Amino acid sequence: MESILTRSQCLELDRQDTLAPLRSFFNLPSGEIYFNGNSLGPLPRATTDRLLGLISQEWGVDLIRSWNKFGWIDMPQVVGNKIARLVGAGQNELIVADSTSVNLYKVLYSALTRQQGMRKGRHVVLTEADNFPSDIYIAQSVCQDCGAELRLLDDPDRIESALDDQVSVLMLTQVNYRSAYLHDMQRLTGLAHEAGALTIWDLAHSAGALPVNLLESNADYAVGCGYKFLCGGPGAPAFVWINPRLADQSRNPLRGWLSHTEPFRFTASYIPAQGIGSFQCGTPPILALAALECGVDALLSAEALGGMERIKQKGQLLAEQLINGIKDLEMDYGVSLVSPEAPQKRGSQISLSLDGPLTGAGYSVMQALIARGVTGDFRSGDSKRNDRPDILRFGITPLTLRHVDIHDALGHFRQVLDKEEWRSTLYQKIEKVT
Numbered sequence: 512m513e514s515i516l517t518r519s520q521c522l523e524l525d526r527q528d529t530l531a532p533l534r535s536f537f538n539l540p541s542g543e544i545y546f547n548g549n550s551l552g553p554l555p556r557a558t559t560d561r562l563l564g565l566i567s568q569e570w571g572v573d574l575i576r577s578w579n580k581f582g583w584i585d586m587p588q589v590v591g592n593k594i595a596r597l598v599g600a601g602q603n604e605l606i607v608a609d610s611t612s613v614n615l616y617k618v619l620y621s622a623l624t625r626q627q628g629m630r631k632g633r634h635v636v637l638t639e640a641d642n643f644p645s646d647i648y649i650a651q652s653v654c655q656d657c658g659a660e661l662r663l664l665d666d667p668d669r670i671e672s673a674l675d676d677q678v679s680v681l682m683l684t685q686v687n688y689r690s691a692y693l694h695d696m697q698r699l700t701g702l703a704h705e706a707g708a709l710t711i712w713d714l715a716h717s718a719g720a721l722p723v724n725l726l727e728s729n730a731d732y733a734v735g736c737g738y739k740f741l742c743g744g745p746g747a748p749a750f751v752w753i754n755p756r757l758a759d760q761s762r763n764p765l766r767g768w769l770s771h772t773e774p775f776r777f778t779a780s781y782i783p784a785q786g787i788g789s790f791q792c793g794t795p796p797i798l799a800l801a802a803l804e805c806g807v808d809a810l811l812s813a814e815a816l817g818g819m820e821r822i823k824q825k826g827q828l829l830a831e832q833l834i835n836g837i838k839d840l841e842m843d844y845g846v847s848l849v850s851p852e853a854p855q856k857r858g859s860q861i862s863l864s865l866d867g868p869l870t871g872a873g874y875s876v877m878q879a880l881i882a883r884g885v886t887g888d889f890r891s892g893d894s895k896r897n898d899r900p901d902i903l904r905f906g907i908t909p910l911t912l913r914h915v916d917i918h919d920a921l922g923h924f925r926q927v928l929d930k931e932e933w934r935s936t937l938y939q940k941i942e943k944v945t
């Protein structure tokens with residue numbers, strides 16, 4: 512698919528698309544071309560009724576009895592088991608709890624203290640300077656508390672050579688939130704193990720976007736986000752997974768009562784639950800869990816159609832179409848691709864930077880696109896660093912995006928640039944959330 516597709520070619524591709532029927536599982540306003548499923552997944556249609564029913568019947572009528580009657584108490588594990596099917600984990604190995612940041616704290620603390628007990632002299636946590644800031648801040652705080660050193664790498668190709676005998680934990684986000692660079696989880700996990708290190712994988716931009724195989728990769732720990740590609744709703748709870756060969760020897764530093772093997776014994780002596788159950792902390796957010804389950808169910812409904820492998824395949828076709836269109840814009844304007852061009856090195860997102868007369872206009876260009884119904888987002892760069900430009904992000908969610916949407920979005924993009932719409936004062940005010 513080298514040339515630019517015509518609109519009717521796009522409509523034909525959409526007609527042939529076996530995933531097309533799943534688009535109706537989501538609620539999208541008409542005219543909305545949504546590229547932000549990497550940040551807040553769209554609303555599954557089932558969610559509204561599920562939450563209304565939960566509120567009016569389960570909470571409203573059955574009240575506290577619902578913890579047993581409707582299995583609320585088991586929901587973190589039930590929904591966790593569904594997410595496990597999307598990320599190549601086994602049953603009862605993955606649980607929904609807390610936020611991604613909090614789960615990262617729990618597993619990094621756990622991995623580091625385990626290593627400190629077994630491999631004295633290893634005191635380094637290795638990650639990337641370009642990792643999501645929350646991951647870096649959490650690692651800084653765990654390292655401070657545990658007397659460890661955080662090493663930040665500037666170049667993803669340097670990870671292999673940085674795995675020396677001081678490294679205790681390699682903590683990576685599989686898909687970079689800015690560039691969409693995709694790490695090879697299996698290879699890096701193998702290299703880390705050979706070097707005597709444990710691995711923690713943040714799947715915030717992988718779960719529900721790409722096939723992930725935690726067990727086959729022999730990863731050690733993983734965390735991931737519920738509100739991005741899993742469509743769990745704003746602030747949805749996150750998940751945490753521990754390889755079963757480590758789960759029973761991993762200690763959760765946040766020992767809330769629900770991490771106890773028998774929380775309803777209300778005893779002062781602490782006995783952790785078996786396996787991943789010990790990585791819960793406090794009472795689960797039932798409304799949010801129910802919403803997350805609807806999002807995960809929508810993704811699982813693709814299982815009969817080829818599942819995550821098919822979702823990835825469609826995502827790559829959409830991304831390729833977008834990249835081809837961007838190349839066309841690149842010749843006329845200073846728009847360039849920041850994401851890796853090779854699909855096997857890229858997550859489900861296209862990131863662009865702007866040069867020449869458009870330098871510094873990224874935020875306004877995105878606002879002008881949003882005003883036209885093309886919703887992506889903006890991540891500011893570092894004006895002192897050429898390798899860290901401002902970025903426009905376009906998340907690709909194959910269950911809702913169509914070829915015709917990519918076609919139309921590219922048309923809008925050209926209009927915004929041709930007519931210099933981004934110069935309008937309407938698009939200059941920087942909001943709290945970008």
Ligand SMILES: *Cc1c(COP(=O)(O)O)cnc(C)c1O
Nearest residue numbers: 610611612643645684688713715
């Ligand atoms: C989105 C994201 C998070 C978000 O963490 P929260 O605790 O849910 O706010 C963390 N890490 C990465 C890599 C992310 O992309």
